[in-house]
Amino acid sequence: MASLLQLLHLIFSISFLLVCGIATSNQTPKPYVVYMGSTSSSNNELGSDQVAESAYMQLLSSIIPSEDQNERRSLIHHYNHAFKGFSAMLTENEASILSAAGHPDIVSVFPDSVLQLHTTRSWDFLETETGILRASATYNKHVSSDVIIGMIDTGIWPECPSFNDKGIGEIPSRWKGVCIEGHDFKLSNCNRKLIGARYYPTPEMNSINGSKMSPAAGKTSSGSPRDYVDHGTHTASTAGGFPVVNASYYGLAGGTAMGGFPSARIASYKACSKVGCSSSSLLKAFDDALKDGVDIISVSIGADNFFLSDYKNDPIAIGAFHAENMGVMVACSGGNDGPFSYTIKNTAPWIFTVAASSIDRDFCSTIQLGNGKTFRGSAINLSNLTKKRTYPLVFGKDVASNFTPTYEARNCRPGSLDPEKAAGKIVVCVDNDPTISRNIKKLVVEDMEAIGIIFISEAEKDVPYDSGTFPFVQVGSVEGLQILNYINSTKDPRATILPTVEIPRYKPAPVVAYFSSRGPARQAENILKPDIMAPGVAILAGTIPRTDEPGSVPVGKKPAQFAIRSGTSMSCPHVTGAASLIKSVHPGWTPSMIKSALMTTANVRDNVGKPLTKGSGKSANPHEMGAGEISPLKALHPGLVFETTTTDYLRFLCYYGYSEKDIRSISNTNFSCPSNSIKELISDINYPSISIANLSRNQTAAKTIQRTVTNVGLSNATYIAKVHAPVGLVVDVFPQKLVFLKGVAKLSYNVSFFGKEAPSGYNFGSLTWFDGRHSVRTVFSVNVQ
Incomplete structure (x- = not known):
């Protein structure tokens, strides 16, 4: 936690900025989060939560105009255990002042958005x-x-x-x-x-x-x-x-x-x-x-x-x-x-x-047409319809409300259907408009007092939609075309939608x-x-x-x-x-x-x-x-594991482009970034997979990535490498054998990628270490350009 002296210095800095004046773009208070990095190893240099809260309140008071003090001088939340900071009602101008104050512990100030x-x-x-x-x-x-x-x-x-x-x-x-x-x-x-x-x-x-x-x-x-x-x-x-x-x-x-x-x-x-x-x-x-x-x-x-x-x-x-x-x-x-x-x-x-x-389980509902043909579709519906009775079957465009474009009625958009025409019928809707979800289409048709809905769409047809007691079923384009052809081939098209049944031992899965x-x-x-x-x-x-x-x-x-x-x-x-x-x-x-x-x-x-x-x-x-x-x-007995350390994550932040000031606040350390900190080096952190965002086909030398594994299995183990790579991408491992003798827990190896003959775009493969009992598989993705 920052010392009181540091916070007082921040308050002085803010006061100076207020006197100098910062252009106001929006004076309406909104919730903001002020993130101030990690707490200290002692967890609380300032002492109790009450002391920390008091310090945050003092900081807040320094930027809120006196006429607003009574109304807005309060915290929504304050953080003081794993990390420090607070949230409060601020104007955009006040948030900018905090961001610009230059205090070493303020990492970021951002709107309290909704996730x-x-x-x-x-x-x-x-x-x-x-x-x-x-x-x-x-x-x-x-x-x-x-x-x-x-x-x-x-x-x-x-x-x-x-x-x-x-x-x-x-x-x-x-x-x-x-x-x-x-x-x-x-x-x-x-x-x-x-x-x-x-x-x-x-x-x-x-x-x-x-x-x-x-x-x-x-x-x-x-x-x-x-x-x-x-x-x-x-x-x-x-x-x-x-x-x-x-x-x-x-x-x-x-x-x-x-x-x-x-x-x-x-x-x-x-x-x-x-x-x-x-x-x-x-x-x-x-x-x-x-x-x-x-x-x-x-x-x-x-x-x-x-x-x-x-x-x-x-x-x-x-x-x-x-x-x-x-x-x-x-x-x-x-x-x-x-x-x-x-x-x-x-x-x-x-x-x-x-x-x-x-x-390996699916849920489906059967559509039975008036001509006796049946189609299975994806559904979770608890309807009470039966085979004994069928209902008029219509396409959405044929029950459109006055002056509604055909396109909208086909998609069963809100306001596109005429309740007098749709009531008592099963309505067929298509999916040409991705902005209208299955749920909305179902609600539109249900609101027309229709009997049910047949939805034609390839999207999410393997993800059954729960429509409750309202009859709903989704079919793909092939089945949908046959249903539409049936509607156009008879003067009195009819159908029913049966309740959902479970399909066990479904294949393939997952x-x-x-x-x-x-x-x-x-x-x-x-x-x-x-x-x-x-x-x-x-x-x-x-x-x-x-x-x-x-x-x-x-x-x-x-x-x-x-x-x-x-x-x-x-x-x-x-x-x-x-x-x-x-x-x-x-x-x-x-x-x-x-x-x-x-x-x-x-x-x-x-x-x-x-x-x-x-x-x-x-x-x-x-x-x-x-x-x-x-x-x-x-996974209970993986043989080898990749330990990604805090140092790896801090180097990631360096490579990503964050300043040492922010990284030190985030980590509460005196960490120094490597002199060469570029995004390409992110591939080198000790992660259980490998990704290379840009492998130039014109490179004369292979790109080499290093990994370190920790033996969590038996000692005296020997692992042999096996590579599965796409045609044209040359992947080599050195050494190709990892020998864990007694007392040796960690070993490193290099993987090189050469893409002169590889196809453009992402190439995927894997590297597996095998000791006769354990298979330790690392997937990789390499974008050849």
Whole structure:
């Protein structure tokens, strides 16, 4: 923490700037975050939280005009455990003054923006492929189940059976967290499974867009750790939920619902609402989680693709950096903006970034036409339609409202359909307009009092949409054309949509999810992202009871305790659960060792023995699936690991272009950057994968990358290298043999890349070290230009 003398110096500097005057572009106060780097090794030079808060208040008072002191002289949040800083209402002018003041501890000042949520059988599938449940059961007998997962999300529904604490031992004595009460949340809602629950102002409680926000928001009776969105409950139960037998979603996806590490403890940090997650609340959640003593943090949240932040302005990157520095892994969802390149989120190298895949289960609904033909489509609908009765079938353009362009009615855009023409019919809609989601089309047709909707689209057809009780089914273009031809071939086209049925043992699986965001990373292409892939399509997990949404509960049924959701939000907690298992077996491993173990042992073949694919049927590459699908049992004994150290991350910041002043504030060290600090050198940090953003075909010499591995297996081991490279890209390894004698834990090797004959663009391959028992696989991506 900066000394009081430094803060007083900053206040003097600010006063000078105020006297000199800085041009004002916007005088409307808005929430800002002032990030001031790492706390000291003693954790608190200023003393208590109260003293730190007082210092921040003094700083705030120095820039707020006296006439606004009573109204705005208060902090929304202050951070003083893992890192330091605060959030407060500032004008753009005041934020500029803080940025320009030149204090060594102010790293960045940025608007308190809203980040978005990235919203069973999956673990059974991983059991079939990798044996994770056997491993979990075996190791739970021998180790303490005291791994604590911090879930930063929308809160928790404590009554969900996934958070039962039956058979779980006493709460670890090292736990320093709390269970905060609310008007609808009691201390008794926490137990030996759900050991902590906090909440913070969310975008529904405050204003991120400029109007007044009360710093006490979230401390009033309107605040609570309780989840009213479903997202936080679903992700928490996926990561560490207690086993619940006979779980299902109204009969679909039946079986035992459980988390990846069922004996893990869960601490919930509610920093998000349905609207999103404020930067300042996310940072406060990180700060509290690290103070409380969590072991792993799971964050299924990310910035909008159009507003990707610089790392020092990104609350998740900031929080995750300090977590990593304190030995706490942070797993994050990669985003749902696929299948396009350069859409991956949460790309800092100290974050474990997760892509989404399918599992060996599908959900489909049958369309039966009046001529007897049937088509299977993707769906999760709980309709009560039967084969006994069919209904008039129409194309959207044929029930268009007056003066509506045909294009809009074909796409079932809002306001494009005539309710008198559409009522009582099944409406066919197409997908020529990507700005109109499946959900909106369904709501448009449902609002017309139509019977159901047939949606024709190739996009996301392998990701079943949950339409509740309203009949909905999605088919591809081939089936869709036949349905449209039927409509045009008869005077009285008719159809029905049958309720969803489950398709077990579906092949091939896993497949990269259509929606899963892809690399390379915009911020730093010399780090390969995503890192790993995990189940994220149609995942059954705990939910909140839905009683206020018409059509969400079938007539005569009680609200479901489990729901089926898709997204990288669902894949992230799978990795969190797997990492928790590894942490329980290897408590001394660092986050980077756990990350390396999961990456280098990842599965790259599906359940028919072929290389992993994406929805199109083409082979998936590392920009789509990272190192491959998690294989937690193999990751327990990886043989070798890549340890990415704090020094590696600080060099990354140097190579990325940050100043030594900022890096020293961020790390609270006297770290000096290498004299040659350029972005190309990012490829050299000791990461479990390799990415080269620019390999010139005209280079006369090969580009060489160095890596260092740590032996975590048996001593006296010898590993032999094997390279899989695309035609034309020459990849050599030196030495080709790593011999770990007794007492030798670390060895280094070089990998050279020569691309004179390689095709332009990204080339993908892998390097595998094999000792007869362990296969340590490192994927690489090389952009030849």
